[in-house]
Amino acid sequence: MPIDLSGYEALIFDFDGTLVDSQPLNHRALATALRKHGVTVAWEWYARRLGTSGLDLLAQLGVPREVAVDVIDVWSELIIQEAATLRTHQTVVRWVKEARRAGLRRAVASGGGGPVVRAGLAATGLASLFDVVVTREAVEKGKPAPDLFLLAAHRLGVSPGRCLVFEDADEGLEAARAAGMDAVDVRPWVGAPPQNTAQRPVA
Incomplete structure (x- = not known):
């Protein structure tokens, strides 16, 4: 499914469950x-x-x-x-590549540890697709606090309101809202059942 990227300068992706089936x-x-x-x-x-x-x-x-x-x-x-052994979610990866072709900045903002996330990005061949990788050690509070997404936007040099987040968990969607960012709930495209269908912001 195509995503309307007009109006955004950067895309920020969760790692576990969003980019990869981990x-x-x-x-x-x-x-x-x-x-x-x-x-x-x-x-x-x-x-x-x-x-x-x-x-x-x-x-x-x-x-x-x-x-x-x-x-x-x-x-x-x-x-x-x-x-x-990790496998990527190809629909989400296509959105990453579409953003790159469109000249948008791209980041990973994950509540996982840096060594784990970077090992996963390298093993799946995704590392080269991103400009910035932010992991749990870099912030005081993890999701659902907005810190990870705000730091990713800062490092990308893009205001939060011009960032679009891709997430598979309610905590991440809440963090995106708290950061003042639009968000796409990827669960319908990665085969994961919604944890709370009443809270599914879609850009």
């Missing part, structure tokens, strides 16, 4: 990383919290912060080891 891998890796700590995480529970940052997710599971740091290190390494 959530099953992310869940498997998290479950493995938590196993030695005696914590289990069901897919259904995880799927309802897509878009939540790693530390926030672990806090909801009751994992102490000092343990969470170790879990995230192991979790990240497991994902990086399997980055070559």
